[in-house]
Amino acid sequence: MAQGTYQQIGNTTYGPNGxxxQQxGNTTYGPNGxxxQQxGNTTYGANGQTYQQIGNTTYGPSGxxxQQIGNTTYGPxxxxxxxIGNTTYxx
Numbered sequence: 119m120a121q122g123t124y125q126q127i128g129n130t131t132y133g134p135n136g137x138x139x140q141q142x143g144n145t146t147y148g149p150n151g152x153x154x155q156q157x158g159n160t161t162y163g164a165n166g167q168t169y170q171q172i173g174n175t176t177y178g179p180s181g182x183x184x185q186q187i188g189n190t191t192y193g194p195x196x197x198x199x200x201x202i203g204n205t206t207y208x209x
Contacts, residue, residue, distance in 0.1 A: 121134070121208050122134025123206070123207055123208075124206040125204060126205075129142065137149035148164065167179035174187065182194040189201045
């Protein structure tokens with residue numbers, strides 16, 4: 119996630135720049151018409167990239183990793199996101 123504050127209300131997530139993402143079943147519809155689909159522990163992105171979650175770690179298409187510990191996700195390049203209630207704060 120990019121820097122900023124994200125708020126989830128129902129099945130819609132609102133981003134820091136007015137973007138919205140809507141989840142319907144296992145498909146997420148993004149702000150520019152892109153879609154991603156989750157099947158089991160794998161998410162297939164809009165441009166053919168795949169993300170696989172094993173335990174608390176997610177592996178990205180270019181070798182990136184994200185690790186979730188409690189309500190905090192630690193991403194590549196030292197980025198972190200923290201979920202408090204229905205709001206996610208990212209640096």
